[in-house]
Amino acid sequence: MCSFLVVAASLSLIYNLSQVTRRQQHRGPDHHSEVRVGDYIFIHDLLHMTGPLTPQPFLADDRSVAVVFNGEIYNFKELCPSCLSDGECLVGLYTTYGAPMFARLLDGEFAIVIHDFARQVAVLASDPFGTKPLSYACDSRGVHAATYESSLMGLGLEARRVPPNTVLEVTLYGGCRETPLGPTFEFDLRQFKTDTSDWQRAFTAAVEKRVRYARPGAVFLGLSSGYDSGAIQAALVGMSRPHSAYSIYSHEDLGILEARAEYSRNVSDSTLFILTEGDLSRSHTILTERGEPFHYSQRGRLGMMFDDPAASGMAFICAVAREEGRTLYLSGTGADETISDYGFNGTRIFPH
DSSP states (O other): OOEEEEEEGGGGGTSOHHHHTTTGGGGOOSEEEEEEETTEEEEEEEOOOBSSOOOSOEEOTTSSEEEEEEEEETTHHHHOTTOSSGGGHHHHHHHHHOTTHHHHTOOEEEEEEEEETTTTEEEEEEOTTOOSOOEEEEETTEEEEESSHHHHHTTTOOOEEOOSSOEEEEESSSSOOEEEOOOSSOOOOOOOOSSSHHHHHHHHHHHHHHHTTBOTTOEEEEOOSSHHHHHHHHHHHHTTOOEEEEEEOSSOOHHHHHHHHHHTTTTEEEEEEOOOHHHHHHHHHHHHHHSOOOEEOSTTOOEEGGGOHHHHHHHHHHHHHHHTTOOEEEOOOOHHHHHSOEEETTEEEEOO
């Protein structure tokens, strides 16, 4: 969970870039870099989770291509065996295959910004599900991009979000012409399966690749008595992967939590928190001061994300994990939350 800001250097003469990026800086507490390439400034704040600490941007040898990204590239070793960090593969892939093909080779979660000064274009790429935020703006000074919309808006720019599963090319100068280059991934929705065995193998592989290069002690999850976090923990136990599991006492089935703690005790330490109103209030304050404003929009669940008690609970867990040196958080969304009425013990909670 890193953050970046790419802006025309002329804007730094008018605005305090540190001030406009104050919210997104919290996403990357381990390293701050600010590099000028041509007439652009690339700012990156790094959260160090896997591999050696590698500052950004990534640059071509002649500085004709500059790349910043937020996320994880899980297959980077297959794409670039000599690379020590996942982002190191991006410049070579782009210069070899171009866009959109370079993005289609990636297996990962990512938001990528490439400024190709030789071709005078910017390339913006989001992963198939848009798991990482990516916004951009375009004016007479060039193409600007950021992790958070608020950073661009703080520069007086009209920000737009890059949709999920998108590769977009924008001219750097002379009109900001946009050319959609197609999706990052082509989904084949035909179904020929008659059992769940392939799904189970794919799920286990999905968990494994997310922890493959994690530093020792980095992996943690929020564990409820539900199916999604339980399945993730079962996969971690199956591969004997050490991790920490944090639970919050609320409406969870304590019997299930106790059974999961016993089942995973050889590879996991389990912690159950009983939060007070004061704990939740402090987490809510941190969210509102540091987070990017986000409004729920689905039917039956409107309002600010900050006001969702689950957000405050997750913020509490992540704060504890960070203090303990854990930086790689695994989470999932159950099918009940996606394709059916979300409920508990036969009682509807949120309509879909």
